[in-house]
Ligand SMILES: [Zn+2]
């Protein structure tokens with residue numbers, strides 16, 4: 100199911116609207132603070148922002164004033180006018196704007212654009228003006244401020260942002276806003292935003308006692324608490340068992356390796372900025388691993404391989420460490436240490452199409468088991484500017500990936516020339532309950548490592564041949580995957596994944612003994628159960644269990660003791676009434692099996 104390539108956001112009308120709204124907002128802020136220093140203000144996904152250096156902190160009331168002024172500027176319908184200027188003129192205009200001067204310098208040298216993003220060709224310098232506001236800008240914009248719908252613009256919040264994301268540089272105030280074509284779209288977006296706030300995995304992580312980050316340990320390093328650890332273990336146990344059934348073999352590798360290994364693999368040449376400083380061990384440099392591949396390659400190389408040994412599928416829940424600036428770290432989604440459900444496939448060319456089919460199917464099955472139904476795949480093809488291997492070498496694997504996507508019925512789009520230099524790949528994004536896309540799986544060919552490490556197998560002809568190598572991670576990283584799961588389910592994990600599946604709530608102390616009997620019976624059946632024996636009132640206990648998103652609440656009082664039953668309530672507040680413990684076990688068992 101090939102989809103025509105989506106319109107690029109940068110080329111969309113919405114992008115122009117948001118970019119224009121950012122300029123309008125900057126004008127309003129400049130009027131409020133004539134001495135404001137302005138930095139950058141690009142459109143972003145779902146909105147826009149602008150960074151300011153202001154004499155004081157902005158308040159929510161300020162945002163309201165700015166927003167009202169924006170509506171006036173929109174109503175005045177000023178045209179956006181572009182002018183190409185020289186760098187001297189630009190410096191003149193922004194003589195009292197240090198951030199703009201820095202950006203002009205970047206533009207002049209040709210290395211950076213007006214947002215400080217790296218550029219490959221030296222750009223022309225242009226400004227856009229509307230009314231009194233003038234910005235260093237390459238556009239594009241709508242024709243005039245009146246094209247921005249005043250009922251579809253909203254300023255959202257203010258956050259601190261370091262200039263150029265560098266914590267050694269000044270902290271600026273970033274105003275986030277959003278703009279849409281219609282008021283209805285804005286409303287929908289605000290609803291989703293509120294819903295996303297409720298599902299924020301960092302907040303739920305705290306409330307449900309799943310994980311934390313400790314200042315004493317360091318940012319971006321996750322501590323899994325018993326409940327989060329249980330969810331993770333259950334997810335891993337399931338996936339590992341599937342891997343075993345799927346013909347994978349498990350390997351384990353260390354967390355550090357010699358500099359020479361990373362030299363040979365190429366990581367020290369093209370990935371070093373993501374790696375941590377080396378450790379010195381007896382005069383030898385060692386690096387923390389940012390990837391598991393070189394280790395698995397060594398396992399492949401540990402003995403002579405014959406064509407009959409292939410395919411080999413080495414799987415490892417491998418923990419890797421990658422440098423991320425502290426400013427971009429985000430809960431479980433962006434961290435410095437994480438565990439990939441990594442595997443490397445080594446196969447003969449004739450086995451490759453089957454192997455691709457198999458791994459794609461496998462990947463979708465795993466994701467479906469966790470409740471994801473909507474997928475979008477992306478096929479990245481060769482970039483002639485930077486690609487290892489010859490175009491002919493890329494042909495068969497690219498075609499195999501494409502055909503496999505066709506057979507899978509998953510909608511996909513081709514990202515021409517978007518592959519990394521070492522091979523074509525498929526990325527799979529899932530849509531969560533709010534329709535947000537998350538990139539999880541990746542299936543990636545590699546033409547470079549087999550060559551760099553001289554991998555070979557003895558073919559039927561008795562000669563040495565180079566195997567195909569495929570990297571693949573299906574859940575991606577366990578940290579990120581669980582972050583996505585928490586948000587997808589809003590913390591209400593399906594019964595099979597819930598850290599506590601049922602809580603037994605005795606109404607009074609005299610029911611405690613019976614509660615513990617039931618507890619024992621359920622634990623024996625393999626259920627994760629707790630007895631809430633606190634001296635709280637029943638309603639408070641039910642409310643707490645609901646807040647903890649525990650799937651089943653079993654209330655026991657006089658009648659239940661007498662009849663040997665439990666009174667079953669769901670976290671959805673549905674009341675199933677009294678039933679025999681055996682009947683309850685059957686129902687839970689069915690839930691667990693169905694993974695709901
Ligand atoms: Zn602009």
Ligand SMILES: [Zn+2]
Pocket residue numbers: 390391392443570571
């Ligand atoms: Zn790899």
